[in-house]
Amino acid sequence: xxxxxxxxxxxxxxxxxxxxxxxxxxxxxxxxxxxxxxxxxxxxxxxxxxxxxxxxxxxxxxxxxxxxxxxxxxxxxxxxxxxxxxxxxxxxxxxxxxxxxxxxxxxxxxxxxxxxxxxxxxxxxxxxxxxxxxxxxxxxxxxxxxxxxxxxxxxxxxxxxxxxxxxxxxxxxxxxxxxxxxxxxxxxxxxxxxxxxxxxxxxxxxxxxxxxxxxxxxxxxxxxxxxxxxxxxxxxxxxxxxxxxxxxxxxxxxxxxxxxxxxxxxxxxxxxxxxxxxxxxxxxxxxxxxxxxxxxxxxxxxxxxxxxxxxxxxxxxxxxxxxxxxxxxxxxxxxxxxxxxxxxxxxxxxxxxxxxxxxxxxxxxxxxxxxxxxxxxxxxxxxxxxxxxxxxxxxxxxxxxxxxxxxxxxxxxxxxxxxxxxxxxxxxxxxxxxxxxxxxxxxxxxxxxxxxxxx
Numbered sequence: 001x002x003x004x005x006x007x008x009x010x011x012x013x014x015x016x017x018x019x020x021x022x023x024x025x026x027x028x029x030x031x032x033x034x035x036x037x038x039x040x041x042x043x044x045x046x047x048x049x050x051x052x053x054x055x056x057x058x059x060x061x062x063x064x065x066x067x068x069x070x071x072x073x074x075x076x077x078x079x080x081x082x083x084x085x086x087x088x089x090x091x092x093x094x095x096x097x098x099x100x101x102x103x104x105x106x107x108x109x110x111x112x113x114x115x116x117x118x119x120x121x122x123x124x125x126x127x128x129x130x131x132x133x134x135x136x137x138x139x140x141x142x143x144x145x146x147x148x149x150x151x152x153x154x155x156x157x158x159x160x161x162x163x164x165x166x167x168x169x170x171x172x173x174x175x176x177x178x179x180x181x182x183x184x185x186x187x188x189x190x191x192x193x194x195x196x197x198x199x200x201x202x203x204x205x206x207x208x209x210x211x212x213x214x215x216x217x218x219x220x221x222x223x224x225x226x227x228x229x230x231x232x233x234x235x236x237x238x239x240x241x242x243x244x245x246x247x248x249x250x251x252x253x254x255x256x257x258x259x260x261x262x263x264x265x266x267x268x269x270x271x272x273x274x275x276x277x278x279x280x281x282x283x284x285x286x287x288x289x290x291x292x293x294x295x296x297x298x299x300x301x302x303x304x305x306x307x308x309x310x311x312x313x314x315x316x317x318x319x320x321x322x323x324x325x326x327x328x329x330x331x332x333x334x335x336x337x338x339x340x341x342x343x344x345x346x347x348x349x350x351x352x353x354x355x356x357x358x359x360x361x362x363x364x365x366x367x368x369x370x371x372x373x374x375x376x377x378x379x380x381x382x383x384x385x386x387x388x389x390x391x392x393x394x395x396x397x398x399x400x401x402x403x404x405x406x407x408x409x410x411x412x413x414x415x416x417x418x419x420x421x422x423x424x425x426x427x428x429x430x431x432x433x434x435x436x437x438x439x440x441x442x443x444x445x446x447x448x449x450x451x452x453x454x455x
Contacts, residue, residue, distance in 0.1 A: 042267035048082025053343025057094035070346040072139035084144030092116040110163040111155025133211035144214030150186035163202040168195030180219040191229035200237040208241035221254040235265040263300035275305035277320040289336040310344025310353040328447040334366040335384040335396040361425040392453030399442035408439035419455040
């Protein structure tokens with residue numbers, strides 16, 4: 001997905017993410033004879049870590065296992081349970097946020113991507129990601145991988161046979177006119193061709209055999225209608241595995257009018273291109289999340305992308321977001337119920353970043369609120385509210401302007417009367433009774449998050 005990332009010396013381009021799929025937000029079809037439907041996948045917004053913001057295309061097995069252990073120790077107790085290796089794990093020479101013009105990905109004899117053994121030694125001898133997945137599972141977490149849409153161009157060049165077919169080969173199903181504008185690895189798959197679904201079935205069967213729980217499938221959401229047959233094919237292939245794999249579609253912008261279709265085939269989908277630590281990008285996410293707010297529900301989550309916090313960009317720098325902007329980011333993602341996927345390098349997790357990610361009361365807004373909605377107040381002021389699971393309401397106040405100022409909300413709009421008790425979630429303390437006009441001074445690009453209950 002074309003997208004900008006801030007790097008020293010210039011601007012780079014790339015895509016990301018995430019996924020797994022189901023029809024109507026339901027998990028993979030039950031096995032024959034099952035008495036009831038399988039549990040809903042992603043009943044709450046997924047939480048976890050992804051390698052893109054910190055490792056680009058370069059992560060190795062040793063780095064992955066070190067990071068997974070840190071995630072299990074520091075973040076898993078707060079709900080961050082998905083560990084995902086992002087793009088080009090199959091590329092032996094991956095080196096940065098750019099792509100080789102003539103990649104030579106690691107493939108099996110049926111054109112399916114395999115982990116590059118020079119980077120993932122345990123994948124040798126056909127083991128794939130199974131050894132790493134087993135270690136991630138042993139830590140109590142789910143294992144995710146990134147997957148590009150389509151079939152490797154190298155598989156087409158070699159015209160490899162499609163598994164599960166009688167004589168159909170890669171060139172028979174490839175749509176060589178359907179290419180990703182920012183990545184040279186794949187051709188699209190022409191789903192009108194015999195053997196096309198068999199190819200996707202074989203790919204997801206392989207991922208399931210490794211123990212993959214989450215697939216971030218890239219180059220999917222734009223142009224949406226052109227790629228819709230492959231979105232449906234991925235969902236169908238996941239159901240065929242009988243493994244509850246979450247499907248995350250990337251990049252955006254996924255068109256809002258296609259909300260019903262995307263929710264029927266994936267558990268999360270990107271609403272923007274790659275999101276990085278730039279205030280203008282964060283400001284733009286307000287409008288996108290406002291537009292998508294009616295469509296977020298259990299099993300179907302609009303995704304504002306990963307959290308570019310802490311150490312980023314191959315260790316070259318820390319986040320450019322100010323502390324106030326970081327709080328705004330976490331407040332907005334939480335009240336809008338976007339997935340919380342940390343992108344920074346956990347090997348350099350500092351105390352302020354950890355505190356930002358692990359506030360129990362803020363996470364509860366993301367995981368257990370309902371009736372989440374935005375309210376327009378005035379330019380440079382944004383308000384979101386939600387109903388709290390244990391009673392009362394959440395109110396998020398934002399100042400998106402460049403000067404300090406007051407942000408206020410009339411709590412009567414929530415049906416409240418009399419006085420209310422207010423708790424400051426970021427401070428973790430009660431502020432006592434409050435009038436029905438909840439007003440607070442906020443710094444530039446700042447936010448505050450409260451729970452209010454009748455006095």
